[in-house]
Structure formats: C-alpha cells, structure tokens
Amino acid sequence: MASGNEEQKIESGSNVVPQTKPKKDWILLSLRVVTFFATVSATIVMSLNKQTKNFVVATIGTTPITVPLTAKFQHTPAFVYFVVANGIVSVHNLVMIAMDILGHKFHNRGLQLALIAVLDTMALALASSGDGAATAMAELGRNGNSHAKWNKICDNFEAYCNRGGGALIASFIGLILLLIVTVMSINKLLKLNRN
Numbered sequence: 001m002a003s004g005n006e007e008q009k010i011e012s013g014s015n016v017v018p019q020t021k022p023k024k025d026w027i028l029l030s031l032r033v034v035t036f037f038a039t040v041s042a043t044i045v046m047s048l049n050k051q052t053k054n055f056v057v058a059t060i061g062t063t064p065i066t067v068p069l070t071a072k073f074q075h076t077p078a079f080v081y082f083v084v085a086n087g088i089v090s091v092h093n094l095v096m097i098a099m100d101i102l103g104h105k106f107h108n109r110g111l112q113l114a115l116i117a118v119l120d121t122m123a124l125a126l127a128s129s130g131d132g133a134a135t136a137m138a139e140l141g142r143n144g145n146s147h148a149k150w151n152k153i154c155d156n157f158e159a160y161c162n163r164g165g166g167a168l169i170a171s172f173i174g175l176i177l178l179l180i181v182t183v184m185s186i187n188k189l190l191k192l193n194r195n
Helices: 002-015 026-047 077-105 109-143 158-194
Strands: 050-060 063-072
Touching: 026 077, 026 158, 050 158, 077 109, 077 158, 109 158
Parallel strands: none
Antiparallel strands: 050 063
C-alpha cells in the first residue's frame, strides 16, 4: 500500500508543470516613466518660457519713452539645444517604455538588451550635455560676468529665469533617473551574458 501512495505522489508530481511567465522589471519601467515625465516637462516648460517687459529708454520732458523687450528661450542657442536634447531623450524614453511593454514579442533578447544599453548611454550623454549648456547660460543670466562686462538679466526678467530654473531642475531629476536606468539596463545585459 505504501508503494501505491508513492506512485500516486510521483504521478501527481510529474503531471504538475509550473507555468512561468516572463518576469517584468517593474522598477525599471517605473523609473523610465518618471524619467519621461521629468524630461518632457523640462522640454515643455523651457520651450514655453517667454517674458515681455516695458523699459524706459528715454524721457522727453515728463513723458517716459518705453520699449517692450522680450526674453525668449530661442534667443539663447544653449537653451534651444537644451529643448532639443530633452525632447530627443523624452522620445527615447517613450520608445524604450514601448519596447519594455512589447519586448517579449522579440526573439533575440541579447541584441535587444545590448541595443537598449547603448541607446540609454547615448541618451544620457545627450541629456548631460544639454543640461550643462543650459546651466552655464542660466548662471550667466543670473549673475552676469563682470570680467567680460556682461550684465545679469534675471533682475529684469525674474519670471523668465525662475521658469528656466524650474526646467533645469526637472531636467536634472530626469538626468539622475536616466543614469540609474542606464546602470540598470547595463546590469541586465551583464546578467544575460553571465548565464
């Protein structure tokens, strides 16, 4: 009777086949989503950054002559580069989110992970250079340069500078998250190579 029970356990154990689904990396996906929102918000805020103020340029008698001056992000090539770089990084993150969701349909997982790691590294370099260029110009606008006789403009266009600073903060948050995402995607590639 004991041998009959053992056979039933073996038969019942051999009939049960565990179903394994491909495990999603929800941490990486959520970091990509937050990175996307950070970079796209930086792009939108900086691309809509504009302020117009009236300045008195002369006085004739008691009548002041005013001229409207406008500060736009398009006036500074570094800010234009910042917008383009963050826009490209946003599109990159959107494509990578789609690849992560639909990636199980591709058969060559190793090539996919290698391509993602390379593209993440390129996006990190692009975002870093855009943030660096915009930060240098923002510092110049905020403090000026007394050696080159460049006056600061943020005392006159305070709202413009504050919105630009907000875009820079959002972009640096996206940059830090993109650095973490890049390290994680390279780590996934290395784990695949070890197996």
